[in-house]
Amino acid sequence: MKPENNPDELIDRYLRDESASPSPGFTEQVISCTRRTSTISRFTKWILPLAACLAFAAVFMDLLKKDSSQPEPPAPVADQFAFDDILLLAEPLDETSPLLDEETLELFALLSE
Amino acid sequence: MSILLPDSSPSFSFPGFGIISSMVESDNPSKPDADGDESQTLMLRIASGDDVALTLLINRWKNPLFRFFDRSLNNHADAEDLTQKVFVKLHAAVSRYKPKAKFSTYIFTIARRLLLDEFKRRSRRPEDLTDPLDIKSPIVHGNSRNELEGALEQCLAGIPENQRTALLLRVQRELSYSEIAEIMSASQAAVKTWIYRAREEARKSLSEFRKSNHET
Numbered sequence: 153m154k155p156e157n158n159p160d161e162l163i164d165r166y167l168r169d170e171s172a173s174p175s176p177g178f179t180e181q182v183i184s185c186t187r188r189t190s191t192i193s194r195f196t197k198w199i200l201p202l203a204a205c206l207a208f209a210a211v212f213m214d215l216l217k218k219d220s221s222q223p224e225p226p227a228p229v230a231d232q233f234a235f236d237d238i239l240l241l242a243e244p245l246d247e248t249s250p251l252l253d254e255e256t257l258e259l260f261a262l263l264s265e
Numbered sequence: 266m267s268i269l270l271p272d273s274s275p276s277f278s279f280p281g282f283g284i285i286s287s288m289v290e291s292d293n294p295s296k297p298d299a300d301g302d303e304s305q306t307l308m309l310r311i312a313s314g315d316d317v318a319l320t321l322l323i324n325r326w327k328n329p330l331f332r333f334f335d336r337s338l339n340n341h342a343d344a345e346d347l348t349q350k351v352f353v354k355l356h357a358a359v360s361r362y363k364p365k366a367k368f369s370t371y372i373f374t375i376a377r378r379l380l381l382d383e384f385k386r387r388s389r390r391p392e393d394l395t396d397p398l399d400i401k402s403p404i405v406h407g408n409s410r411n412e413l414e415g416a417l418e419q420c421l422a423g424i425p426e427n428q429r430t431a432l433l434l435r436v437q438r439e440l441s442y443s444e445i446a447e448i449m450s451a452s453q454a455a456v457k458t459w460i461y462r463a464r465e466e467a468r469k470s471l472s473e474f475r476k477s478n479h480e481t
Contacts, residue, residue, distance in 0.1 A: 159467075159471045159472070160464070160468070162413065163417065163436075163464065163467045163468070163471065164436050166413075166414055166417045167336060167421075167432065167433060167436040167437060168436060168437055169332040169335055169336050170332075172328075172335050172341075173327070173331060174328070174344075174345050175345060178323075178348075179320060179323045179324055181349065182323050182348075182349050182352045182353070183320060183323070185349060186319065186352060186353055186356040189356070189357065190356065190357070
């Protein structure tokens with residue numbers, strides 16, 4: 153059987169695709185691409201740890217600042233709220249004279265004498 | 266043909282592609298692996314920063330890889346893109362490369378992984394977004410050679426990926442069944458079946474084409 157009539161021969165010739173090749177300049181294109189990729193990977197190799205270090209340093213500095221500064225006033229407790237409320241209630245009475253009973257008035261009179 | 270391994274461990278690893286065990290015996294050593302041996306040396310030279318070695322490696326493997334992708338994808342632009350990606354991956358892994366197995370097995374394992382990724386990407390991408398410039402020039406009618414190629418092209422596009430890849434590796438690279446099995450992470454029996462079925466399909470397409478051509 154002639155090669156051109158042998159089906160397997162024809163199939164193999166088609167599969168081998170021997171005339172096909174990448175476009176001219178392919179090698180240069182790949183080399184520049186690999187260089188670019190390796191530069192990026194080199195960059196990312198140290199930029200990520202550096203970023204992590206900077207973030208850690210920022211958090212650490214913040215913590216140090218907090219430690220060295222004035223202690224924060226203690227959080228108001230429930231009793232203090234009640235005392236503030238009493239003061240607020242007392243404020244409107246500043247201008248008015250207190251209502252005193254008779255015994256107290258007598259005591260004030262004795263003292264003044 | 267026995268492949269001399271540098272140490273007792275019969276495997277090599279490639280980052281992101283798992284462990285690839287090496288072949289100790291080749292069942293069909295139709296092609297000497299001088300290319301592969303030299304490529305291993307080139308890889309070691311690239312690792313030491315030799316740019317000339319990189320150029321030599323690309324020039325040595327660009328055509329086999331391009332032809333493999335071209336027949337798998339039937340698209341020149343995508344074939345070129347994937348060929349480039351293989352070299353980028355190789356270059357990225359060069360410092361970790363250990364020459365423990367045949368270089369062709371190593372490089373075509375990477376190629377096949379990238380091919381599978383491309384098929385996944387294509388399955389996610391709608392057909393109508395394909396750049397018209399990416400599509401190959403249509404088959405010229407009236408030319409029986411081109412029509413024959415068209416029939417085989419359709420046949421190849423219609424068969425499952427594993428059958429097509431196995432047949433391409435067998436015919437294009439003349440790899441042994443065990444090497445193809447390594448690349449495709451399959452048994453030799455499965456590879457033989459895939460190749461047989463793919464060839465049967467191709468024969469069928471060819472005979473149908475001849476019949477229809479004879480009738481017209």
